Amino acid sequence: MLLAFDTSSAAVTVALADPVSGNVLGSSTTVDALRHGELLAPAIAEVLATAGVGVKELTKIAVGTGPGPFTGLRVGLVTARTMADVLGIEVVGVCSLDILAKQSSLALPVAVATDARRKEIYWALYDGPAADGSRRRLEGPAVDKPAEVAHVLAGLPVIGRGAVLYGEVLGATATGASAGSAAGTIGAVGDEPEVVEYPSAEVLATGVVTGTLQVTAPDPLYLRRPDVTMSGGPKSVLPK
Amino acid sequence: MSENEPLILGIETSCDETGVGLVRGHTLLADAIASSVDEHARFGGVVPEVASRAHLEAMVPTIRRACETAGVKPSDVDAIAVTSGPGLAGALLVGVAAAKGLALSLDKPLYGVNHLAAHVAVDTLEHGELPKGAVAMLVSGGHSSLLAVEDITEGVEPMGSTIDDAAGEAFDKVARVLGLPFPGGPYVDKAARDGGDRAYVTFPRGLTSQRDLERHRFDFSFSGLKTAVARWVEAKRRDGEDVPVNHVAAAFQEAVCDVLTRKAIDACKDRGYEHLLIGGGVAANSRLRQMAEERCAAAGIAVRVPRPGLCTDNGAMVAALGSELVRAGKTPSPLGLPADSSMPITTVLN
Numbered sequence: 001m002l003l004a005f006d007t008s009s010a011a012v013t014v015a016l017a018d019p020v021s022g023n024v025l026g027s028s029t030t031v032d033a034l035r036h037g038e039l040l041a042p043a044i045a046e047v048l049a050t051a052g053v054g055v056k057e058l059t060k061i062a063v064g065t066g067p068g069p070f071t072g073l074r075v076g077l078v079t080a081r082t083m084a085d086v087l088g089i090e091v092v093g094v095c096s097l098d099i100l101a102k103q104s105s106l107a108l109p110v111a112v113a114t115d116a117r118r119k120e121i122y123w124a125l126y127d128g129p130a131a132d133g134s135r136r137r138l139e140g141p142a143v144d145k146p147a148e149v150a151h152v153l154a155g156l157p158v159i160g161r162g163a164v165l166y167g168e169v170l171g172a173t174a175t176g177a178s179a180g181s182a183a184g185t186i187g188a189v190g191d192e193p194e195v196v197e198y199p200s201a202e203v204l205a206t207g208v209v210t211g212t213l214q215v216t217a218p219d220p221l222y223l224r225r226p227d228v229t230m231s232g233g234p235k236s237v238l239p240k
Numbered sequence: 241m242s243e244n245e246p247l248i249l250g251i252e253t254s255c256d257e258t259g260v261g262l263v264r265g266h267t268l269l270a271d272a273i274a275s276s277v278d279e280h281a282r283f284g285g286v287v288p289e290v291a292s293r294a295h296l297e298a299m300v301p302t303i304r305r306a307c308e309t310a311g312v313k314p315s316d317v318d319a320i321a322v323t324s325g326p327g328l329a330g331a332l333l334v335g336v337a338a339a340k341g342l343a344l345s346l347d348k349p350l351y352g353v354n355h356l357a358a359h360v361a362v363d364t365l366e367h368g369e370l371p372k373g374a375v376a377m378l379v380s381g382g383h384s385s386l387l388a389v390e391d392i393t394e395g396v397e398p399m400g401s402t403i404d405d406a407a408g409e410a411f412d413k414v415a416r417v418l419g420l421p422f423p424g425g426p427y428v429d430k431a432a433r434d435g436g437d438r439a440y441v442t443f444p445r446g447l448t449s450q451r452d453l454e455r456h457r458f459d460f461s462f463s464g465l466k467t468a469v470a471r472w473v474e475a476k477r478r479d480g481e482d483v484p485v486n487h488v489a490a491a492f493q494e495a496v497c498d499v500l501t502r503k504a505i506d507a508c509k510d511r512g513y514e515h516l517l518i519g520g521g522v523a524a525n526s527r528l529r530q531m532a533e534e535r536c537a538a539a540g541i542a543v544r545v546p547r548p549g550l551c552t553d554n555g556a557m558v559a560a561l562g563s564e565l566v567r568a569g570k571t572p573s574p575l576g577l578p579a580d581s582s583m584p585i586t587t588v589l590n
């Protein structure tokens with residue numbers, strides 16, 4: 001059995017899939033940006049129990065590698081690595097922006113933009129879907145201020161939380177979470193806006209089984225250097 | 241060692257050390273540590289994001305190393321203990337998530353424990369069963385506390401703590417003033433031992449005046465001391481004189497250890513306890529150990545200090561506390577266990 005999860009966004013999402021067919025046997029998604037550490041393990045236990053699958057029946061683990069702004073990104077990665085190591089099974093990573101791109105049903109090239117906080121977005125550009133549903137990443141992942149990359153994303157439907165938060169700057173339509181853009185591509189796929197805010201573990205699981213998502217090592221995509229303030233040497237404590 | 245006693249794996253990630261320990265009963269089987277201290281040294285303090293990143297990378301290799309050292313398989317483990325708090329939130333989160341991953345995969349109970357209580361429990365690995373009724377003095381870069389401990393599995397009662405800097409922090413800051421590397425403790429200790437004259441200067445003893453004792457009998461203050469050292473050193477430099485680093489280190493260390501031991505012994509007397517436990521990174525300080533031995537002997541108090549390697553943060557101490565909790569039949573933590581950066585000292589098990 002394949003266990004998949006992603007904690008790179010404000011959501012904690014878990015899915016269990018048949019490792020041959022890719023059929024999803026169970027899943028769970030909770031949006032709570034501050035409680036990844038509390039929510040992930042119970043969600044895994046529940047998904048396994050509901051599907052009647054024992055942890056020893058797991059054959060592979062797939063985990064979203066970000067980029068993600070929350071310390072919670074590491075919750076998913078360390079859980080995947082430790083579980084796989086003691087169970088003696090394979091663990092793979094998938095760029096979380098790739099998962100989001102695959103979630104779009106648009107038969108068009110798309111941009112993915114997620115919330116990087118500090119008024120920035122994580123973003124990447126993708127080709128239109130191939131016959132098997134896979135999308136080639138053309139650019140990114142990168143982290144930037146929305147205004148600085150608006151020209152790169154211009155004309156493309158924008159998938160992900162970034163479209164909700166910075167829709168206007170990025171040129172998306174007023175539908176916010178929709179995949180629309182200033183170019184009006186939303187009209188090309190129907191009147192219903194496509195709402196894709198967070199990566200889905202179900203898509204991650206099936207994408208890994210069917211080979212339509214590119215797998216990597218389960219290593220975090222931080223994209224930013226850690227914040228540090230260099231010490232400026234001893235400060236004077238004598239009266240001036 | 242009894243083979244019947246449960247095998248406990250302990251994980252510690254509250255600061256910059258990734259620690260994984262294996263303990264059976266009171267027997268230490270492995271104490272694997274990966275430290276990111278070198279990555280922090282150039283910043284003169286622990287950088288939380290750097291520590292969290294390092295914990296993620298070190299976790300699986302450190303678990304493996306602990307199991308190899310102990311000659312056990314992860315599946316032999318009977319329970320997982322992990323530092324649930326207090327500490328750096330992002331750092332704790334990595335350890336807690338790893339512990340849950342283990343508990344889930346091995347189908348074994350999880351115990352989310354208090355880091356400070358673990359500093360007390362670690363002494364069981366060196367000196368066996370804890371005494372019934374003792375004062376524990378925890379001194380490190382993050383804490384300086386006097387605790388009354390009747391039964392470590394039931395809780396601890398805070399008697400006093402620092403009102404400003406932790407003792408270890410004062411060592412770091414004074415080390416910086418003296419141009420010694422980070423973390424300061426070992427370097428100040430070494431400089432003092434290298435011919436330092438403890439009586440060269442008399443630095444202030446915080447919260448020891450009669451008036452302060454009325455309100456802060458068991459509390460500490462190291463901020464004034466740190467400033468006094470900095471002023472003294474700066475005045476010398478301003479006058480173009482050489483700073484006698486060894487003497488200043490010795491005199492500073494003397495002031496810290498004098499206050500710590502005086503108050504710890506007073507706390508024992510106040511409670512009628514005949515045992516003093518000392519833990520935390522500063523417990524590795526040679527002058528503190530020596531002074532505690534001498535003064536406790538004179539006061540009829542038995543002092544227990546684990547060897548330096550067990551005083552600093554490590555996974556063994558977490559496993560040691562886990563072992564006590566399992567033996568006492570405590571209910572394990574839920575899988576929803578939080579990483580609690582401000583976990584109160586009165587809570588031993590989350």
Ligand SMILES: [Zn+2]
Nearest residue numbers: 355380520553
């Ligand atoms: Zn500590």
